[in-house]
Amino acid sequence: MKVLTKMLRLKGVRKKVRKKLLLVCLAAFMIFTAACSKNSNDGGTKPSDATNKPKETTEAKTETPKPLDKVTFSYFNGVAAAKDINTNETTIGKILEDQTGVNFKIEHLVGDLNTKVGTMIASNAYPDVMIPDAAIDKILDAGAFIALDDLIEQYGPNIKRVYGQYFNQMRAEDGKIYFLPFSNTVGEYIPDPNINQGAFWVQRRVLKEAGYPKITTLDAYTDLIKNFVEKHKDEELTGMVSLTHDWRFFATSNPPNHLAGYPNDGNVIVDMTTFEAKTYAADDNTKRWLKKLNELNAEGLFDKSSFVDNYDQYLAKLTSHKVVGFFDYGWQFGNAQNALKDAAKQDPTQDDFVYFPLPVTFDGQKDQYLDPPGFVKNRGLGITVSAKDAARIVQYLDNLLTDENQILQKWGIKGDTFEVDDKGRMYRTAEQIAKIDEPFNEKFGFKYYSWNWPLYAGGSFPDGNSISPGSQPEVFQLSLTEKDKEILDKYGVKTYSEMFAAPDDRPWYPAWGIPKEQGSPQQIWETKKDEITKKYFPKLVLAKQADFDKVWEEYLAAFSKLDTAAYEKWTTEQIKILIDAAK
Secondary structure, X not given: OHHHHXXXXXXXXXXXXXXXXXXXXXXXXXXXXXXXXXXXXXXHOOOOHHHHOOOOOOOOOXXXXXXXXXXXXXXXXXXOOOOOEEHHHOHHHHHHHHHHOEEEEEEEOOOOXXXXXXXXXXXXXXXXXXXXXXHHHHHHHOOXXXXXXHHHHHXXXXXXXXXHHXXXXXXXOOOOEOOEOOOOEEOOOOOOOOOOOEEEEEEHHHHHHOOOOOOOEHHHHHHHXXXXXXXXXXXXXXXXXXOOOHHHHHHHHOHHHHHOOOOOOOOEEEOOOOOOEEEOOOOHHHHHHHHHHHHHHHOOOEOHHHXXXXXXXXXXXXXXXXXXXXXXXXXXXXXXXXXXXXXXXHOHHHHHHOEEXXXXXXXXXXXXXXXXXXXXXXXXXXXXXXXXXXXXXHHHHHHHOOHHHXXXXXXXXXXXXXXXXXXXXXXXXXXXXXXXXXXXXXXXXXXXXXXXXXXXXXXXXXXXXXXXXXXXXXXXXXXXXXXXXXXXXXXXXXXXXXXXXXOOOOXXXXXXXXXXXXXXXXXXXXXXXXXXXHHHHHHHHHOOHHHHHHHHHHHHHHHOOOOHHHHHHHHHHHHHHHHHHHO
């Protein structure tokens, strides 16, 4: 402006003219300055490209970038059980907010999932981001998720890098991508030494009292429970419980295929020779499983409340020290198991109540509880039509998918929650492991960021370190308590997964992850099948033993009305397509 003023003081320029010209130049200068400011930060509505990339330090970069405008988006999580929270209340979330200016207010499911989602659809009012889990077909059918293709192309270089190989599997029938799944493997596959999938669980004290027997059959497992309850009548123990609440009913309906020696392919068992898919909900495997529960119920060893308890009541029972055994997936009852483990760290005598996984099958055949590498295509996180700024959300999600932020999500902060040795191997000290309990997980953010976001779901970083600390041998072994080592040593293993058979290769896995359009014959079959099983399974388990076969025949009659042959044919065709695509 000083230069402009001097120019206007030239001889021959009258005072009034000088004044008008000065005002014009001043206005032009202000417009130019505002335009530069707008271009530098796009009005403060979305991060610059540099925000989404690992930080670079060069001598040329001396300017401090203008802080981004803060924004909070709503996020509904329909699968996880946790208290509602703002992500910036956690250490991880605050760091990510500092990088992007974005915070998420997370609401977790309370009550029935379908009811909650149905209310959203009826009102056409959704959170900005949501995980509808088992109700995802309803959300897609309602048109509640926006297509992400253009946003990923413009703002998602890391999303393309991590998910690119899966894009064709992620597309809906219209060719668009509407949500981001969580099960993509990055780098080299590294098996999990823990059991986060299915198993028959039993209190450790039961195995200790019995002399650490090798339990591989269902009869041996239930006999173990019977004998323990009989010897401890004064404790008023529950032999077995089963989870049946809402969509989690699969914890009761899935065991027959596991007991037959197959992994969790959902509604089907897939023959490893012909690759034909057969349903098992009404076969002899399911009859055998339900008859065993019926026997346990008749002997007072099964908790009848299993068919009316909700998820929180189920978890509360598992932490009560009263439940001897049950079937479930490690990830599903993790909150209860973590609480028991935390108590055992404080008081080793409490280790008796921590649950131990067993690879139980009907007759001791080879088990297949451990998941092979796979990609779940019909679950994930989507951005809804109610989202205020979808571009900024995608930039946040893309920013998560840098190596640096994946280390932050999984490992935390160097010097605080992990270290790196002179060979570049990441590890945790005993002190770090000891402090990472459930309250710490909540405060730091591991509880909220370990899953339920676009992420490296498994595998390794470019330097060979495991993406999951629990899969890093150095961390797993150091994380074991003396009681952990003691019981593992009794079974001659170093990890829990060594108790189980290695998974066979299944290129289609999991079959339950094959997408089905809302209203399709396959989706309708599954809905009706669930209605029938939820009606008859309680009747079968709680029936008098003499009436079991009669009720079973009634169940078969109801089940026979479904077009199961068409469902099996369609599933077999989809599996063979996936097998061919993997060649």
